[in-house]
Amino acid sequence: MEKVDILIIGGGIVGLAVARTLSEDYEDVVLVEKEETFGRHASSRNSEVLHSGIYYPQNSKKAKLCVNGLEMIYDYAQLKKIPYFKCGKLVVATSEAEIPALLKLKENGEKNSVVGLEIYDQLKCRELEPQIKAVKALFVPSTGIIDTHTLMEKMESDAEKNGAFIVYDMEVISVDSLIDGYIINFANGEVFEANRIINCAGLHSDEIANMVGINVKREKLLLHWCKGEYYKSNQIKNINHLIYPLPDPKGIFLGIHLTINLRGEVRFGPNAYYVDELNYNMDDSYKNDFLKAINKYIEVEEEALHLDDCGIRSKLQPEGGDFRDFYIEEESEKGFPNFINCIGIESPGITASMAIAEEVKKLL
Numbered sequence: 470m471e472k473v474d475i476l477i478i479g480g481g482i483v484g485l486a487v488a489r490t491l492s493e494d495y496e497d498v499v500l501v502e503k504e505e506t507f508g509r510h511a512s513s514r515n516s517e518v519l520h521s522g523i524y525y526p527q528n529s530k531k532a533k534l535c536v537n538g539l540e541m542i543y544d545y546a547q548l549k550k551i552p553y554f555k556c557g558k559l560v561v562a563t564s565e566a567e568i569p570a571l572l573k574l575k576e577n578g579e580k581n582s583v584v585g586l587e588i589y590d591q592l593k594c595r596e597l598e599p600q601i602k603a604v605k606a607l608f609v610p611s612t613g614i615i616d617t618h619t620l621m622e623k624m625e626s627d628a629e630k631n632g633a634f635i636v637y638d639m640e641v642i643s644v645d646s647l648i649d650g651y652i653i654n655f656a657n658g659e660v661f662e663a664n665r666i667i668n669c670a671g672l673h674s675d676e677i678a679n680m681v682g683i684n685v686k687r688e689k690l691l692l693h694w695c696k697g698e699y700y701k702s703n704q705i706k707n708i709n710h711l712i713y714p715l716p717d718p719k720g721i722f723l724g725i726h727l728t729i730n731l732r733g734e735v736r737f738g739p740n741a742y743y744v745d746e747l748n749y750n751m752d753d754s755y756k757n758d759f760l761k762a763i764n765k766y767i768e769v770e771e772e773a774l775h776l777d778d779c780g781i782r783s784k785l786q787p788e789g790g791d792f793r794d795f796y797i798e799e800e801s802e803k804g805f806p807n808f809i810n811c812i813g814i815e816s817p818g819i820t821a822s823m824a825i826a827e828e829v830k831k832l833l
């Protein structure tokens with residue numbers, strides 16, 4: 470049986486960021502991932518946007534970790550030469566009726582200490598983005614895009630240089646608590662004993678918590694999967710900012726937005742609908758919804774939209790439910806000391822990843 474001090478479950482961006490940070494201070498850190506490499510799920514199936522923190526309730530973990538994490542990621546990207554572009558974004562009001570919500574969003578962003586927010590009038594919007602239809606827009610200068618694959622690669626490499634072990638094809642199938650540690654069984658027959666566990670298993674983080682004996686239903690830690698699809702378009706060119714509509718009033722998602730990648734190519738999405746199975750297949754069932762949403766702020770023809778990719782969010786917020794924050798807790802109170810859960814790490818999880826790792830370090 471392998472004995473380890475700290476076992477991190479999950480090699481998405483959160484697990485990698487945690488491995489990198491903890492391996493700076495601790496000697497015996499092992500990360501296990503069930504796939505053959507890192508970031509095969511949400512961490513490589515997202516908008517690759519570095520968020521500013523304007524959307525989330527004041528003092529929520531999402532707000533604080535997003536604002537702090539953004540700064541940390543920009544510094545890290547610069548240090549490690551990770552491709553990124555601080556392009557800024559425009560949240561557009563497409564009718565007079567939407568202006569109060571836009572102003573409220575600015576106010577919320579300011580409460581969360583997001584700096585540089587400005588309201589632009591129609592003329593200024595046209596000057597910046599001639600193809601975009603907007604009566605007013607909220608300009609968010611700190612938003613950017615990043616090459617998330619290279620970001621994860623650098624985190625993995627830093628963790629390994631610090632002495633951490635990252636092991637792939639290792640699916641955790643059970644976790645049992647001992648008096649002073651945990652026994653972990655893997656699908657390939659291996660067995661580990663760990664002093665402490667950090668659960669960063671994304672879409673399956675509630676299952677891992679359940680395995681150790683936490684009643685996730687009673688504790689309201691059951692995850693709800695919410696799919697988001699993207700369309701790409703090569704018809705639209707010369708866009709310089711990310712373009713967002715006003716967010717969904719129920720807080721389920723940010724609205725079907727326009728992003729550019731580091732090559733300037735345009736993508737639309739994601740939409741949001743709850744699903745029961747982990748299935749990344751796509752078809753055109755939602756194309757009309759996309760066309761309707763996109764054409765509010767930019768003209769695009771049906772033939773110019775092509776299915777691209779999709780991802781699945783791990784949400785604590787059930788369909789029709791209220792806002793839920795990231796859950797990042799050490800579980801002594803539930804009877805599981807030295808077991809840290811990271812559950813419900815949906816957007817802005819990429820942006821917040823390095824700040825989440827610092828939070829986990831504090832909990833240890």
Ligand SMILES: Cc1cc2nc3c(=O)[nH]c(=O)nc-3n(C[C@H](O)[C@H](O)[C@H](O)COP(=O)(O)OP(=O)(O)OC[C@H]3O[C@@H](n4cnc5c(N)ncnc54)[C@H](O)[C@@H]3O)c2cc1C
Nearest residue numbers: 479481482483503512515516518641671780815818819820
């Ligand atoms: C459509 C979409 C768009 C998004 N857009 C953005 C954005 O623009 N900006 C932003 O900041 N955030 C965005 N997010 C959120 C962001 O992608 C996630 O918050 C982040 O990737 C979560 O990382 P993670 O490491 O927690 O999860 P994951 O990346 O899902 O990693 C979890 C890992 O755990 C592994 N695992 C699971 N079970 C086991 C097991 N039993 N044993 C071993 N390993 C296991 C999985 O294989 C997986 O690799 C978006 C998410 C989605 C879905």
